[in-house]
Amino acid sequence: MGASLSALGTNGTNIGPGLGDIPESCVACVFLYLTPPEICNLARLNRAFRGAASADSVWEAKLPPNYQHLLDLMPPERILQEVWLDRVTGKVCMSISAKATAITGIDDRRYWNWIPTKESRFQTVAYLQQIWWFEVDGDVKFPFPADVYTVCFRLHLGKFSRRLGRRVCNYEHTHGWDIKPVKFELSTSDGQEASGEHCLDETECVDAYGNHKRGCWVNYKVGEFVVSGIEPTTEVRFSMKQIDCTHSKGGLCVDSVFIIPSNLKER
Known part of the structure; x- marks a missing residue:
């Protein structure tokens, strides 16, 4: 439902998928290449980005090995x-x-x-x-x-x-x-x-x-x-x-x- 609504323009025309349609797993993979401040800023965009920013795997990669x-x-x-x-x-x-x-x-x-x-x-x-x-x-x-x-x-x-x-x-x-x-x-x-x-x-x-x-x-x-x-x-x-x-x-x-x-x- 959310994905369908995000694909509609203001006049009801179909404008294709938006940022909210990107799977959290894909967003999390992108976050691995960003700095912590950049991740925090992007987490405010939508629910998918916020969910990816909460993944332990994303933040563990930012920590020292030990x-x-x-x-x-x-x-x-x-x-x-x-x-x-x-x-x-x-x-x-x-x-x-x-x-x-x-x-x-x-x-x-x-x-x-x-x-x-x-x-x-x-x-x-x-x-x-x-x-x-x-x-x-x-x-x-x-x-x-x-x-x-x-x-x-x-x-x-x-x-x-x-x-x-x-x-x-x-x-x-x-x-x-x-x-x-x-x-x-x-x-x-x-x-x-x-x-x-x-x-x-x-x-x-x-x-x-x-x-x-x-x-x-x-x-x-x-x-x-x-x-x-x-x-x-x-x-x-x-x-x-x-x-x-x-x-x-x-x-x-x-x-x-x-x-x-x-x-x-x-x-």
């Missing part, structure tokens, strides 16, 4: 680490809180403080007031699916807060980051290594729009590593340090470490 193993590893609450799938590609992404890393002097309030903020997915960031030996180390062991991954530290120069509904930054303690660069390093359990250096504070603009590194969150790339999928899990160790004790440095917020597929970072 998704069941990933679910088994996830406890109900992840306070210091979060894992999610990219909404377009379904690839695995990870974020690790600063609280899950080893920070030199973190227990001494003369050097570091924990600041609550909604600007972090973990609701807390580490704020450095002043120190001579700056070092942050961390590691994670996880069954990353086969891919190329990028490791980044998320940092912010200056102490930020909200006053009268507006975001303000204080650079009272910000110093020492323009003298020498910070060294970033990573290594993996299968012997891969990468390193780089970044100057965290620069007087020159960092892009054509006149934005400076102060007062905004910046992702500093540590390096890349490749997961072949041969080993069940991959251990990644990462660090950043500036241990030249000839000068102090301070006024830096450390939020988290991101591990994401490299092609997502480029996008």
Whole structure:
């Protein structure tokens, strides 16, 4: 009945089959080649498309091959680490809180403080007031699916807060980051290594729009590593340090470490 009505024009003439006449199984086969956002948009067209978009076979194809193993590893609450799938590609992404890393002097309030903020997915960031030996180390062991991954530290120069509904930054303690660069390093359990250096504070603009590194969150790339999928899990160790004790440095917020597929970072 529905198929017959969909084939009639406004004046009762036969105009042939429409989208509503396509079998759900055929629509589901097409959905296998689309991204999750595209599938959700098409699901609003009619009942057949909505039914195809609800098929488990469609969404299982968008998940990582080891998704069941990933679910088994996830406890109900992840306070210091979060894992999610990219909404377009379904690839695995990870974020690790600063609280899950080893920070030199973190227990001494003369050097570091924990600041609550909604600007972090973990609701807390580490704020450095002043120190001579700056070092942050961390590691994670996880069954990353086969891919190329990028490791980044998320940092912010200056102490930020909200006053009268507006975001303000204080650079009272910000110093020492323009003298020498910070060294970033990573290594993996299968012997891969990468390193780089970044100057965290620069007087020159960092892009054509006149934005400076102060007062905004910046992702500093540590390096890349490749997961072949041969080993069940991959251990990644990462660090950043500036241990030249000839000068102090301070006024830096450390939020988290991101591990994401490299092609997502480029996008």
